[in-house]
Amino acid sequence: MAHSTAYPHLFQPVRVGPVTLPNRLIMGSMHTGMEEAADGADRLAAFYAERARGGAALIVTGGYSPNPEGRLDPRGHGGLTAEEVPAHRRVTDAVHDAGGRILLQMLHAGRYAPHKGCVAPSAVKAPINPFTPRAMDEADVARTLDDFAAMALRAREAGYDGVEIMGSEGYLLNEFVAPRTNHRTDAWGGPLENRIRFPVEVVRRVRAAVGADFLIMFRISALDLVDGGSPFEEVAVLARAVEAAGADVLNTGIGWHEARIPTIAYMVPRAAWRWATARLKEVAGVPVIASNRFNTPDDAEAAIAGGACDLVSMARPFLADPDFVAKARDGRGDRINTCIACNQGCLDFIFSGREATCLVNPRAGREGQYVAAPMTARKRIAVVGGGPAGMACASEAAARGHAVTLFDAKPTVGGQFDLARRIPGKADYAETIRYFAGRLKEVGVDLRLGHMAGVEDLRGFDEVVLATGIVPRRPSIPGIERTEVVSYLDILNGTRVAGERVAIIGAGGIGFDVAVYLLGEEAFEAHWGITRDPNVPGGVTQAPPRAVPRRITMLQRKATKPGAGLGKTTGWVHRLTLEQAGVAMMSGVDYHRIDDEGLHVSVAGEPRVIPVDTVVVCAGQEPQRDLLEPLRALGVSVHLIGGADVAAELDARRAIDQGTRVGLSL
Secondary structure (H helix, E strand, O other), X not given: OOOOOOXXXXXXXXXXXXXEEOOOEXXXXXXXXXXXXXXHHHHHHHHHHHHHHOOOOEEEEEEEOOOXXXXXXXXXXXXXXXXXXXXXXXXXXXXXXXXXXXXXXXXXXXXXXXXXXXXXXXXXXXXXXOXXXXXXXXXXXXXXXXXXXXXXXXXXXXXXXXXXXXXXXXXXXXXHHOOXXXXXXXXXXXXXXXXXXXXXXXXXXXXXXXXXXXXXXXXXXXEOOOOOOOOHHHHHHHHHXXXXXXXOEEEEEEOOOOOOOOXXXXXXXXXXXHXXXXXXXXXXXXXXXXXXXXXXXXXXXXHHHOOOOOEEEEOHXXXXXXXXXXXXXXXXXXXXOOOOOOOOOOHHHHOOOOOOOOXXXXXXXXXXXXXXXXXXXXXXXXXXXXXXXXXXXXXXHHHOOOXXXXXXXXXXXXXXXXXXXXXXXXXXXXXXXXXXXXXXHHOOOEEEEOOOOOOHHHOOOOEEEEOOOEEEOOOOOOOOOOOOEEEHHHHHOOOOOOOOEEEEEOOXXXXXHHHHHHHXXXXXXXXXXXXXXXXXXXXXXXXXXXXXXXXXXXXXXXXXXXXXXXXXXXXXXXXXXXXXXXXXXXXXXXXXXXXXXXXXXXXXXXXXXXXXXXXXXXXXEEEOOOOHHHHHHOOOEEEEOHHHOOOHHHOHHHHHHHHHHHHXXX
16 A cells, blocks of 8 residues: 655654664553563563554563562562563564564663662652652662663563663652752762763663664653753753763653653643653754654654654554554554543553553453454344444444444434543544544444434344443432533533532542533643743743632532542542632532522531532433333343443443443354
8 A cells, every 4th residue: 555645754764773763653661561461471472563563663662670679560570580581582573573673661660669678869758659768879879780781681682672761750760860859969969960870871881781783762851840850951961961871862751750740641732742852852962752642643743844853652552553653654544543541441550550451442452352253144233322332332343244233313423422522631532433433434334323213223133232321310409400400411512501600419530520621721831830941940830820710619429539439640630630720529418409599518417508500410320221121022132331231430441342342242
């Protein structure tokens, strides 16, 4: 197939150290959890090989620590032993057989290591780790430098094309550089030349160990986003120093893990940090890679064409679609299954001790589990409901050869994602609708939109899948029928407009989304106190007070913390955003009535009246199953998926996974 001319810069070869890459898109490092699994090597081999076949110019593994102190997963042991080389060789051979190249990421977690015995430049505890690190002495420093060099040499023996040295995100090398975490007074602390000495020495020692024809990538923190971080002048000095020590390419890291600023979640605008990489490229003498919140070939092309970088690194987008690069290259960019930066299947899983997968692509990391059942006969299948579960099911079943008809009462597909895309920061959810709408057409699904399917419509089908979603639960509160009481559906679909004083009944994921929606959009950098002033350490200042259009009170019956069930890596962002906007949150609430005075409640037994113009009900959902019993009475084979099966918190990851599995099994 002829290559697309839509992305001419992306598909220009580029020389990076000892290798020439065929395009400018690399798969950046992302821990998957498979690294510690008993069968991890074979699964990683299959996982990375698929992405190499899909066109990734270069792949970087998840992080492996050079020694036990630095391991990021307590299940790991640190180091790369001679006994482990054959397992790694299976991974590198698979990638090379698929036409790709792969680097081993060497990551010493420093004070982020979640176990006793962690070490750091100084004994300064990280706010996100319960363990206080031990300050490294001279022997620790010398041994750790030896460990980096030894690991790089083992990586070469294992068939890797190079290594990435993790020097950003607040891990050990970054901790040596920043005054925030380096309080030393010896040769490894104090003035800048001493603080950068450790990362520079790591690069020098690695280069000496592996020779000139082995690729060394250094991930540098272009923007720390924490107080006590590095001003850009110091970043520039470090960049030039690691180049001189032997780094072939600089990969941009943004923000420490403890930063109270989101860097890759969906509320971060696409390509938000391109300017920070562009600043680095101006002072660099080697190729520079941009990263963080790139999820389309268009944004990658624009960054390279505009001179901000030489290459673009993406991690989660390769979970969402292993063929990302091939589709862009072949003029099928509209067929890319776009990462929506939700973090629900990847980072939330990893930080909860589970293996990574992907909300929009449940096959990711579990490729062997999704095998289509043998098709003995072509069936007529009806799928009722065009939300995420229904779209996934219909497309999988039709791709196998079944005759599939998809019904939805709305004129367009999308279901709850059509509401989600309206929340500030969630515009990318529309990309999932776009992807599935294209796939439904591609595999020949007969769409019956704008039509509420009834029992008569479903006669004659061999199988019926109900993906009919949910009905919002309406709590039994005196006055709930009043005109100022509305459902979250009314607010998000624009049929009702909230007043100035709003009470939200329910503080789960939907309640938080509604609150964010009612507060409206705000400029990202101003909201989080991000500054482009190169002289400000860490690139962060005090954010100005937010002007808020409404006074919002969120309430829940549960005594737990509001938002306790939100995503591990995004929940804190929601809570902080609402806190900054002055949103009041109440737990352990008993609802009494709604009348002209407002919403009458008790909190911990104390009665209160909340004056309101609008009450938005986000009190959970019930499965929509009106068709289930009538169809069963007719003897029709019926399957429930998505919200029609389990309505709790509208779990889109589970819905798409379930829809995919059922579509493969019919």
